Amino acid sequence: MSESATRLSVFKTYKLYVGGKFPRSESGRVYEVSDSKGKWLANVPLSSRKDARDAVVAARKAFGGWAGATAYNRGQILYRVAEMLEGRREQFVREVADAEGLSKSKAAAVVDAAIDRWVWYAGWTDKIAQVVGGANPVAGPYFNLSSPEPTGVVTVIAPQESSFLGLVSVIAPAIATGNTVVVVASEKSPLPALSLGEVLATSDLPGGVVNILSGKASEMGPHLAAHQDVNAIDLTGATEGDLARDLEIAAADNLKRVLRPRTEDFTESPGTDRMTAFLETKTVWHPTGSLGASGSSY
Amino acid sequence: MPTTASAASAFADVTASDSALRRFLHGLPGVDAVGLEARAASLGTRSIKTTAKAYAIDLAISMIDLTTLEGADTPGKVRALAAKAVNPDPTDRTTPTTAAVCVYPDMVATAKAAVAGSGVKVASVATAFPAGRAALPVKLADTADAIAAGADEIDMVIDRGAFLAGHYLKVYEQIAAIKAECGDRARLKVIFETGELSTYDNIRRASWLGMMAGADFIKTSTGKVAVNATPANTLLMLEAVRDFRAQTGVQIGVKPAGGIRNTKEAIKFLVLVNETVGEDWLDNHWFRFGASSLLNDLLMQRQKLATGRYSGPDYVTVD
Numbered sequence A: 001m002s003e004s005a006t007r008l009s010v011f012k013t014y015k016l017y018v019g020g021k022f023p024r025s026e027s028g029r030v031y032e033v034s035d036s037k038g039k040w041l042a043n044v045p046l047s048s049r050k051d052a053r054d055a056v057v058a059a060r061k062a063f064g065g066w067a068g069a070t071a072y073n074r075g076q077i078l079y080r081v082a083e084m085l086e087g088r089r090e091q092f093v094r095e096v097a098d099a100e101g102l103s104k105s106k107a108a109a110v111v112d113a114a115i116d117r118w119v120w121y122a123g124w125t126d127k128i129a130q131v132v133g134g135a136n137p138v139a140g141p142y143f144n145l146s147s148p149e150p151t152g153v154v155t156v157i158a159p160q161e162s163s164f165l166g167l168v169s170v171i172a173p174a175i176a177t178g179n180t181v182v183v184v185a186s187e188k189s190p191l192p193a194l195s196l197g198e199v200l201a202t203s204d205l206p207g208g209v210v211n212i213l214s215g216k217a218s219e220m221g222p223h224l225a226a227h228q229d230v231n232a233i234d235l236t237g238a239t240e241g242d243l244a245r246d247l248e249i250a251a252a253d254n255l256k257r258v259l260r261p262r263t264e265d266f267t268e269s270p271g272t273d274r275m276t277a278f279l280e281t282k283t284v285w286h287p288t289g290s291l292g293a294s295g296s297s298y
Numbered sequence B: 001m002p003t004t005a006s007a008a009s010a011f012a013d014v015t016a017s018d019s020a021l022r023r024f025l026h027g028l029p030g031v032d033a034v035g036l037e038a039r040a041a042s043l044g045t046r047s048i049k050t051t052a053k054a055y056a057i058d059l060a061i062s063m064i065d066l067t068t069l070e071g072a073d074t075p076g077k078v079r080a081l082a083a084k085a086v087n088p089d090p091t092d093r094t095t096p097t098t099a100a101v102c103v104y105p106d107m108v109a110t111a112k113a114a115v116a117g118s119g120v121k122v123a124s125v126a127t128a129f130p131a132g133r134a135a136l137p138v139k140l141a142d143t144a145d146a147i148a149a150g151a152d153e154i155d156m157v158i159d160r161g162a163f164l165a166g167h168y169l170k171v172y173e174q175i176a177a178i179k180a181e182c183g184d185r186a187r188l189k190v191i192f193e194t195g196e197l198s199t200y201d202n203i204r205r206a207s208w209l210g211m212m213a214g215a216d217f218i219k220t221s222t223g224k225v226a227v228n229a230t231p232a233n234t235l236l237m238l239e240a241v242r243d244f245r246a247q248t249g250v251q252i253g254v255k256p257a258g259g260i261r262n263t264k265e266a267i268k269f270l271v272l273v274n275e276t277v278g279e280d281w282l283d284n285h286w287f288r289f290g291a292s293s294l295l296n297d298l299l300m301q302r303q304k305l306a307t308g309r310y311s312g313p314d315y316v317t318v319d
Helices: A049-068 A071-087 A089-100 A104-124 A128-132 A165-176 A191-201 A217-226 A243-254 B004-010 B018-026 B033-043 B050-062 B075-086 B105-115 B136-148 B160-164 B168-182 B200-212 B231-248 B263-276 B293-307
Strands: A030-034 A040-045 A142-150 A153-157 A180-184 A210-213 A232-234 A257-259 A279-287 B064-067 B100-103 B121-126 B153-157 B187-191 B217-219 B253-255 B289-291
Touching (some): A040 A191, A049 A180, A089 A104, A089 A191, A128 A142, A153 A165, A153 A217, A165 A180, A180 A217, A217 A243, A243 A257, B018 B200, B033 B231, B033 B263, B075 B100, B105 B121, B121 B136, B153 B168, B168 B200, B200 B217, B200 B231, B231 B253, B263 B289
Parallel strands (some): A153 A232, A232 A257, B064 B289
Antiparallel strands (some): A030 A040
16 A cells, blocks of 8 residues: 555645734634535634734734835845745645636636736836826926825725635735735635735745735625724725625725725736725925026025 | 821831841742732633723723833923823823823923823832932932922832842831831832842732832832733732731732733733722722823724724824
């Protein structure tokens, strides 16, 4: 008998990714995740509002350092994420195939597209400022400069159907520009998201920049939308009933930026929309210092 | 209630000489460290929710000695702190005031003016805080200076060097001298700096020493060393004040200070108080928290309870 036949199987415990650590849900709850044919895959944490609260605290703590990092540094780190994903490609192909009921070759195409998307956004980190910021012409002896600044802590309700490519397509643009995020993964297929946490933990990404929760958007969403320390909310995956509308109302209280759900084909080239959605423009004036009669304005 | 003077006379024979004092303090029962920590930890597991939590949060706010003890303290910073003590949450006027503001002696006059008419007291550290390394006349002058500037409470540090060297009578006499200086004008809190006393037995001895010498409050720490207030050392001191009242009838306050940063921890301390010494101490006349950042967390939790929404650091002051 071969050695492998006698081995006991080693199941993986899927856990949350919060503040750079892998906690179970504070509530102790789990729920069952099955593949597209209904076969059991794993038990994953059913996060509570307190897990969401802890995730926001972690994201807020990480924000200063991440927003203050140079764009070049952020780009390096995002590229590193792509490198790490490439190394675990087989695992993600399997998880995406199970989650979305795709053939192996189609799942592989999805994973490749997701890895390429990280690389694409990694390249944008030090270019977005030139595209949406710049020097404004003014009629006076001043420079007038606009620069894009990250909004802050962004809550993302991840797409329900596209469990990996969709997920990457909503996380990467938000963090590329310096935001930190709290992600509520697809309820039905959270495994690729939870595995992504393991990749992010080994990618030089500071803990707390991305926090991944599995569970019900309808349970955590209202608390995250009403949370006074969350600056923006992406409702892409809030497709259930009136959830998006309710969350938008709750989000209005502290003037959160809201990205409403829309039909999106994640396989297409994404454009810069998702980056600019969570950027704020800061405009500063500065004397030019050389226009006076004496050659100086001072 | 018996006065402190009668408590002192009850221990007259104990404090007559260094050797008698040593015999008494070393004759106190030894502390079961494992049992103490287990007891403190088990009391920390109580779940305090809804209305009980709301009560605990307001009680904890009312027990805070809002503290700033930095070399960089300016009159402006002290006034800002005092304003916060008087009106912790400007968006909700039902929030109680804190018990006191705690500052260095030279800032007492500024603080006193800023809290005038609010009922918030001014506590001043004294006696060469935080090290306590000065001669007795200097410590007395430091204390007199703070009281003259209007301090309602004096937080003195004991001479840990003398205590650890076994010169208990010296420590006793210093506390008694400072107490005499305070008289009826100010309540005296005695800081043991439990993080420097090494053992639980020493904390118990220091507690009795301080209480016999006339402390109105016994306080864990200065907040300037690595280990500050912990549930275990606070529980030990609560047991000491409980036993002291049982023996002499004199009630002494307790003040854990340093390292208590969030609501959950503060509520654990309140559970300790309730379970160890009872409701008599659940009042800011008998129990205080020495803290600064704790207040912001209490306010955020209070806002959460009031509105149902999680609050954030944008809605409290930056100190």
